Amino acid sequence: MRFYRGVKPALGWLLLLAVLGWGQAGMAAQLALHGEAVASDIEPIELEEHERQWIRENPTVAVASVQYPLYLFQDEHGHWSGLNNDVLKRVSAMTGLQFEHQESFSTDHMLERLESGSADISTTLAMSDERKLFLDFSHAFGGAGWVFVGRSGAPAVESFEQLSQRTVVLPARHALEDVIRRDYPAINIRSVKTYAEARALVESGEAYATIENEIGAQLYPLGLLKVGGLVEGKWEADHLAVRKGLPVLLSILNKALEAFPAAELRSIRLKWLEGITPVPVPSVSQRLTQWGFWGMGGLGLFGLLSLVWNRRLTAVIKLRREAEKDLSDQLAFQQALIDSMPDPLFVRDLQGRLILCNRSYEEALSVRLDQVQGRLLFEVDALPETTARTLHDEFMVQLRTRKARFSNRQLQFKSGPREVYQWTVPFYSADGKLRGLLGGWTDITQRRVESGCRCLH
Known part of the structure; x- marks a missing residue:
């Protein structure tokens, strides 16, 4: 009984924390159910x-x-x-x-x-x-801030003043381009087509930084990149x-x-x-409060393990199963996101062997991933041999030089010549080691046919 009286306050705090957690989870579930109900009426x-x-x-x-x-x-x-x-x-x-x-x-x-x-x-x-x-x-219906994205290993970019006499790469006609040219003329701006090209140039060292929506910056694996500070006073509202x-x-x-x-x-x-927006760093007082809660929770957990070990074990197993389901859902979502891209995408290792591709790649070359995975491009009867060996040699050069490549070119496919916009960029592991190439192409010939373009060349 003395032991029980000693741990009773800790148990009370633990139960309070559990109730608060369940309340937040219930609120999120109610919001989701509310959205579905409103959409139907x-x-x-x-x-x-x-x-x-x-x-x-x-x-x-x-x-x-x-x-x-x-x-x-x-x-x-x-x-x-x-x-x-x-x-x-x-x-x-x-x-x-x-x-x-x-x-x-x-x-x-x-x-x-x-x-x-x-x-x-x-x-x-x-x-x-x-x-x-x-x-x-x-009218606005939401929004997010702009953030600086720089190369890992360099000082984090926190302001425009740090970018004086440096190259900042932005997609053409970026919302902040005119402001930067007017207020910070010492910054050298380089224009590209997409955010993917901008990130690749920063990663390769050809540009010092880029500027991206904070949601988009957190969505992609950063590799050799890191997110810096918010662009002060520049909120990107959703309109x-x-x-x-x-x-x-x-x-x-x-x-x-x-x-x-x-x-x-x-x-x-x-x-x-939810889960994409970056979480702000807690203050010292918030950390102390969190540590206090964790300390009380630890005492309560010790008491519960002494009293209800079997029930606790059952709860742990249940939580593990839920975590495994969440992980499976996340992986399925990532695969669906890759497959949803309309252009062919592929990933190759340091020897040029295929690691991964999306459905558009399979359809464009009339192959299946299980047929071509782990094989070199010229080992697969998907492209004319000359085209396959040329592309493979280019991949090897890129892996040696670690340079990104973006180009409009004509390639010979089995179905005939095609004009494509091709891109390939090196990708790295979290510790900065080169792991292979990520690439793809846009079939400009097919786009013109689908849009009814009758342009003369």
């Missing part, structure tokens, strides 16, 4: 007659969409998915508008579509003075960007966003971004 918003007439005359809105997990991407079935797509579905149910995605391949390409009028809106563009000249922006000349559409979208229930928007963001 959505009331249309009240619109003016001229707005309803506009929808009758323009029932479909063209969306310029670029792959940007987890905000917007195509799943393994080729369907658009992600946080922004869920928002569009909710707006569609509230207004009757139908949204048709038109895939773009870079920020510059997306802006060109909107400027030419071939697309009406975009969901992933940040606001800037240059873009306000031809775009209107809806729907609407091309100029569509004020009625902008009004309809704003009314839908105003009527968007805050609880449902929060549940959508939790569904896609």
Whole structure:
């Protein structure tokens, strides 16, 4: 009995912590269930007659969409998915508008579509003075900060002043490009097509840093890169960007966003971004509080192990099974994300042997992963022998020089010559060791055929 009286306060604290944990888990589950329930019973918003007439005359809105997990991407079935797509579905149910995605391949390409009028809106563009000249922006429905991304081993980039006389690489027409050129003329800006190219140039040492949305920066394995500080005073709010000349559409979208229930928007963001947003470093007082809780929990755990060992063992087994299920779900999601990419992707080791590929790679070369895994490119009857040996030799040169490569070129496939945009970049382990090549290509010939382009060369 004396022992029980001694551990009773600790047991009380442990039970309180358990109740608080269960309460948070229950709240998250309720948010998810609430989102599903609301999606099945959505009331249309009240619109003016001229707005309803506009929808009758323009029932479909063209969306310029670029792959940007987890905000917007195509799943393994080729369907658009992600946080922004869920928002569009909710707006569609509230207004009757139908949204048709038109895939773009870079920020510059997306802006060109909107400027030419071939697309009406975009969901992933940040606001800037240059873009306000031809775009209107809806009310914000979320957002994230910008962060500096530099090379591991170099001092963490915390401000623009550290980048004076250095090269910063950005995707063409980046939202912060004009601000940097105006306020920090000593920074040398290099433009590329995509964030993937920007990260590769920083990793290879050809650029000192890049700037990326903090969610996107945390999503990808960093390898030789590391995330620095937030760009002070530059918050990237989530907006729907609407091309100029569509004020009625902008009004309809704003009314839908105003009527968007805050609880449902929060549940959508939790569904896609929970576990991705970086966790802030706790203060000293917070750490002391946490250590105090852990100390009390340890005492309580000791008492519980003495009193209810068998029950505790059962709980541990249950938790382990749940953790294994969570891990399996995460791996399945990562594989689905890779397979959802529309362009062929592959990973090769230091000898050029295939480690991994996605479904688009299998379809493009008419192979299966289990047939070609662990084999060199010229050992597989997937490409003409001359093409296969040329590409293999290029891979070996890249592995020796550790240089990234991005090029437009013509390659001979079994089906004939194809114009492609090809990219290959070295990748590294967490301890900085070279592990192989990551690469892929975009079939420009096929894209032109699908888009109906009749360009002359």
